[in-house]
Amino acid sequence: MTEAAVKEEKKITDEGLEVGVQNLTAERIQKVINRVLKGESGARLKAYVDTCVHCGLCSEACHYYLSHDKDPQYSPVGKVKQTLWKMLKARGNVSADFIKRASEIASTECNACKRCAMYCPFGIDIAYMMLTVRRICHLLGVTPLYIQDTAHSHAVTMNQMWIKDDEWIDTLQWQEEEAQAEIPTLRIPLEREGADIMYSVIGPEPKFQAQLLYQAAVIMDVAGVDWTMPATPGWDNSDMAMYTGDNEIMGRVKRAHFETAARLRVNRIVMGECGHAFRSVYDMGNRWLGWRMPPIPIVHAIDFYYELIQNKKITITEKFKEPVTLHDPCNVIRGGGLAEKARYVVNAICEELIEMHPNREHNYCCCAGGGVINCGPPYKMTRMDGNRIKAEQLFAAKSRGAKILIAPCHNCHSGLEDINHHYGLGYEIKFISDILYEVMDKPA
Amino acid sequence: MHSIYNFVSGPLAWLAFILFIGGCLYRLISLMVLVHRKEKFIYSYMSLKYSLRSIFRWSTPFATENMRRHPALTIVAFAFHICLILTPLFLLAHVTLIEESWNLSWWTLPEGLAEIMTLIVVAACVFFLVRRLVNPEVRYVTSVSDYILLAIVAAPFITGFLVYYQWFGYQTLLILHILSGEVMLVAIPFTRLSHMLFAPLTRAYMGSEFGGVRHARDW
Numbered sequence: 001m002t003e004a005a006v007k008e009e010k011k012i013t014d015e016g017l018e019v020g021v022q023n024l025t026a027e028r029i030q031k032v033i034n035r036v037l038k039g040e041s042g043a044r045l046k047a048y049v050d051t052c053v054h055c056g057l058c059s060e061a062c063h064y065y066l067s068h069d070k071d072p073q074y075s076p077v078g079k080v081k082q083t084l085w086k087m088l089k090a091r092g093n094v095s096a097d098f099i100k101r102a103s104e105i106a107s108t109e110c111n112a113c114k115r116c117a118m119y120c121p122f123g124i125d126i127a128y129m130m131l132t133v134r135r136i137c138h139l140l141g142v143t144p145l146y147i148q149d150t151a152h153s154h155a156v157t158m159n160q161m162w163i164k165d166d167e168w169i170d171t172l173q174w175q176e177e178e179a180q181a182e183i184p185t186l187r188i189p190l191e192r193e194g195a196d197i198m199y200s201v202i203g204p205e206p207k208f209q210a211q212l213l214y215q216a217a218v219i220m221d222v223a224g225v226d227w228t229m230p231a232t233p234g235w236d237n238s239d240m241a242m243y244t245g246d247n248e249i250m251g252r253v254k255r256a257h258f259e260t261a262a263r264l265r266v267n268r269i270v271m272g273e274c275g276h277a278f279r280s281v282y283d284m285g286n287r288w289l290g291w292r293m294p295p296i297p298i299v300h301a302i303d304f305y306y307e308l309i310q311n312k313k314i315t316i317t318e319k320f321k322e323p324v325t326l327h328d329p330c331n332v333i334r335g336g337g338l339a340e341k342a343r344y345v346v347n348a349i350c351e352e353l354i355e356m357h358p359n360r361e362h363n364y365c366c367c368a369g370g371g372v373i374n375c376g377p378p379y380k381m382t383r384m385d386g387n388r389i390k391a392e393q394l395f396a397a398k399s400r401g402a403k404i405l406i407a408p409c410h411n412c413h414s415g416l417e418d419i420n421h422h423y424g425l426g427y428e429i430k431f432i433s434d435i436l437y438e439v440m441d442k443p444a
Numbered sequence: 445m446h447s448i449y450n451f452v453s454g455p456l457a458w459l460a461f462i463l464f465i466g467g468c469l470y471r472l473i474s475l476m477v478l479v480h481r482k483e484k485f486i487y488s489y490m491s492l493k494y495s496l497r498s499i500f501r502w503s504t505p506f507a508t509e510n511m512r513r514h515p516a517l518t519i520v521a522f523a524f525h526i527c528l529i530l531t532p533l534f535l536l537a538h539v540t541l542i543e544e545s546w547n548l549s550w551w552t553l554p555e556g557l558a559e560i561m562t563l564i565v566v567a568a569c570v571f572f573l574v575r576r577l578v579n580p581e582v583r584y585v586t587s588v589s590d591y592i593l594l595a596i597v598a599a600p601f602i603t604g605f606l607v608y609y610q611w612f613g614y615q616t617l618l619i620l621h622i623l624s625g626e627v628m629l630v631a632i633p634f635t636r637l638s639h640m641l642f643a644p645l646t647r648a649y650m651g652s653e654f655g656g657v658r659h660a661r662d663w
């Protein structure tokens with residue numbers, strides 16, 4: 001492992017924060033803080049704040065804390081101290097600069113991964129508290145620029161990447177044609193009402209990773225799945241508004257997604273390998289809309305591959321040879337319980353799985369999630385310095401022989417790619433579908 | 445002196461118990477009202493099975509990853525809480541007082557054991573204090589109130605112990621002891637010591653979320 005770049009105390013400048021802060025007045029800050037802390041929040045926030053005995057036991061859960069040589073400013077409770085405690089104590093009477101720093105802490109120094117909730121003896125949910133801080137900062141207009149831009153894109157286009165409606169359809173048809181070179185009868189069925197499954201993806205797939213649509217189409221086709229994709233907005237299951245605290249937009253985006261599935265009268269929604277999108281349809285967005293559980297069952301890709309392999313809808317020609325290690329994305333493992341299914345799938349398609357430690361629910365987050373990577377280039381080093389522990393964990397797995405790193409989550413994928421480069425780990429990073437597509441039986 | 449004793453062990457003790465019990469009820473009820481008013485959805489996620497799974501797991505020494513990481517603290521914290529709750533409840537002196545007033549009595553701890561348990565509580569408080577002073581991550585989130593709370597908890601045990609040995613003025617110490625005991629009782633509902641009331645609730649909620657929705661362990 002190469003040495004981390006020399007640490008220079010570089011001031012991060014983020015236009016979203018700089019400009020946002022200039023529009024603040026003391027009255028506005030106080031009004032918004034009280035609106036959120038007194039008006040919108042309720043028993044959970046109160047119980048969490050009043051119950052915390054300031055014991056610091058959550059510290060070792062957090063990769064930021066571990067990666068910064070146990071600097072207490074990065075401990076979960078330390079972040080609450082620097083944000084919520086002060087706001088509560090001052091009854092909202094805090095400065096504009098305080099809000100700026102609070103936004104930075106909540107949006108870029110916490111991935112909302114909830115690992116700390118497993119370490120606190122009371123189960124205090126610090127991710128929830130950090131999201132509450134983000135909500136305050138959102139209402140004050142002090143959100144990092146890049147992620148705010150994606151939230152705007154959601155608001156305008158109902159997808160994350162400013163993709164126009166015709167571009168979306170074009171991309172699907174383009175991938176259909178590409179795949180027809182391999183399987184001439186393959187279709188990407190658009191707008192087929194009454195299909196069993198609607199397949200939804202995140203905005204970056206058509207924008208940057210169209211080959212993933214290709215692979216998914218081949219998997220669906222070979223497995224003989226009765227599926228469809230929408231040709232209208234509502235195809236994107238991702239959600240950055242959820243992470244900026246813009247709950248209203250989160251609700252609109254999720255409603256569009258569920259209503260599209262309802263319009264197509266499908267039985268289930270299957271989604272690609274994405275963690276935060278799963279959180280948004282399975283945990284946060286549905287709740288905002290008043291659904292205890294998603295109104296239409298959601299099946300994450302890992303779960304779906306598990307089903308296809310177990311039911312022998314997909315068979316494996318020859319397992320993937322090189323030893324792999326598996327990153328457990330928090331949002332589907334700690335958030336969706338897919339740890340064992342992920343292992344079933346990986347063992348079914350790969351010869352050798354070398355576990356990294358810790359793993360399953362206890363895995364370290366990639367440091368990209370929770371919208372942090374979406375805060376853009378200004379915070380790249382925040383993520384690199386903030387996750388040295390991940391590099392160490394990956395390095396240890398590598399020294400035991402792992403060559404390929406499987407990351408079944410888009411955010412994790414990009415975040416781990418950065419860590420891989422920055423720390424010179426030399427992994428090749430893949431989605432499950434990359435390998436599944438490669439090793440499955442396909443019509444000759 | 446005698447009239448002070450009568451006052452602190454009479455009306456003031458009543459007041460303390462009323463504030464303690466009333467305060468606990470008030471805190472619990474007002475939290476429930478808040479849930480009812482604003483976060484009713486919480487009820488729909490609560491699961492008895494997963495609540496108990498979580499509470500049981502976190503009440504068992506070394507049953508969670510984080511307890512295994514901090515073996516000394518785990519032992520001290522369990523010993524502290526057990527002794528803290530059992531000693532005053534089953535103390536011969538306390539039960540005798542109640543018997544004199546209400547003719548009610550129950551099993552009591554052997555005196556020697558009660559003494560050891562008292563010392564365990566005091567020693568644990570010292571441990572917590574040192575930890576707070578020495579561990580950077582604890583120190584960072586410590587405020588004066590944390591020290592005051594530790595003192596409030598330690599005081600009835602220290603004074604109770606001194607009364608038992610009658611080392612200094614018995615009367616004065618006894619009055620001090622009773623006062624400090626009353627302060628501690630009243631502090632439970634109105635300070636962070638209310639974690640006694642809320643711990644089962646926050647655990648039950650997190651346990652239900654992890655078990656019922658997230659299908660993952662919460663330990």
Ligand code: HEM
Pocket residue numbers: 453457460528531532535537538541555558559562600601604605607608621622624625626628629
């Ligand atoms: C309502 C108030 C209380 C009254 C009237 C009261 C009264 C007494 C009395 C009369 C004694 C015996 C002293 C002796 O041996 O002569 C005593 C001892 C003791 N009390 Fe209390 N007490 C009260 C509250 C508490 C509380 C709240 C605690 C702890 C949480 C506590 C802990 C102890 C301990 C640890 C001892 C001495 C045990 C030993 O070392 O033998 N007391 N108390």
Ligand code: HEM
Pocket residue numbers: 053054055121122517521525528572573576590593594597628632637639640641643644
């Ligand atoms: C029966 C319910 C209770 C539960 C489940 C409970 C649980 C806990 C837990 C989980 C901690 C965290 C840190 C650790 O393990 O050391 C803690 C700390 C503590 N508790 Fe409790 N507790 C209860 C009752 C009480 C009561 C009745 C008191 C005192 C009146 C008390 C006083 C303390 C103190 C002083 C600390 C240490 C704080 C520090 O580190 O300075 N607890 N408790």
Ligand code: SF4
Pocket residue numbers: 061062063064075076079109110111112113114115116117126127130365
């Ligand atoms: S990054 Fe994860 S472990 Fe750290 S404070 Fe946020 S939710 Fe907790």
Ligand code: SF4
Pocket residue numbers: 051052053054055056057058059076077119120121122123124
């Ligand atoms: S572990 Fe829980 S109680 Fe202790 S400081 Fe962290 S959040 Fe507070």
Ligand code: SF4
Pocket residue numbers: 111112113275276328329330331332364365366367368369370409411412415
């Ligand atoms: S990006 Fe991946 S590891 Fe990080 S929070 Fe999301 S799911 Fe977890």
